[in-house]
Amino acid sequence: MSRAAARWLAGLVLTAYTVAIAALLLWPDAWSINRLNVAVYVWFLNRGVPPSMTPERWAVVWNVFLLAPLTFALALIAPRVRWWWWALLGLALSVGFEAAQDLIVQTRDASWGDVLANTCGAVAGAYAGSRLSARRAPR
Template identity: 35%
Template sequence: MNVRLRHRAGGGRRSLWPTAALVGYALLLTAVAFWPSPVDRGVDPALESALTWLHAHGLPGMFDYAFVERSANVVLFVPLGLFVALLLPRRRWWIAALTGLAVSGAIETAQLLLLPARFATLDDVAMNTTGALLGAAASLLLRRR
């Protein structure tokens, strides 16, 4: 059974998959964001070892642990921007980036106040918002097809 939803703003028909994907993603994001300890605990020695090996084999030094962590924060929020933007009229794609900013700000604030083992940073907010913006931009490309 293919369930479809009529989109009020554009009059076009859209499937419900972005809503279902957003709900699943929100559950995953909640688990990652509110895990009591840093989610990379236990992984960091292996990652450092892998980066050391890669640097010895030509990977530029700029690709360090901080780069990987920042990139992971960007990638983590791409689905949020994508799924939110797909639920909005095309002209309102930018709301998805603002949603990323608000969600990331709320997560970092909660981590600061409620999770003493986690590290709340403005850099995470910036990287997460960048990811949401990239996801929103990807939605524009998908809609062109």
């Protein structure tokens, strides 16, 4: 894939993911989000996920993967920015998400565990995107 095509794809992912994240995190009905999580968990459970993977653990996995595509795309779009800047942006976004859930939505519970999981995903996405971008850079 050419650099221009990778940037275009990253921009498309960035736009779609931003809209999806905003909808998911600011959705006022926490019960429907929980039901969606359980439905996806049951689907994967029926396809071989071990029973030790509870819905609560599954929610942590979702939180890890929440910001990974976003920071991955940002690292591809702006390869000269060091990956850890995107990781710090992920941390700031995660804190902002949890603050919005606590202060604005108020029917959702803010959690430092979610901040940690989101930040881990942001670090992984930013690092992977920077590595891919570095591999594709002309020498």
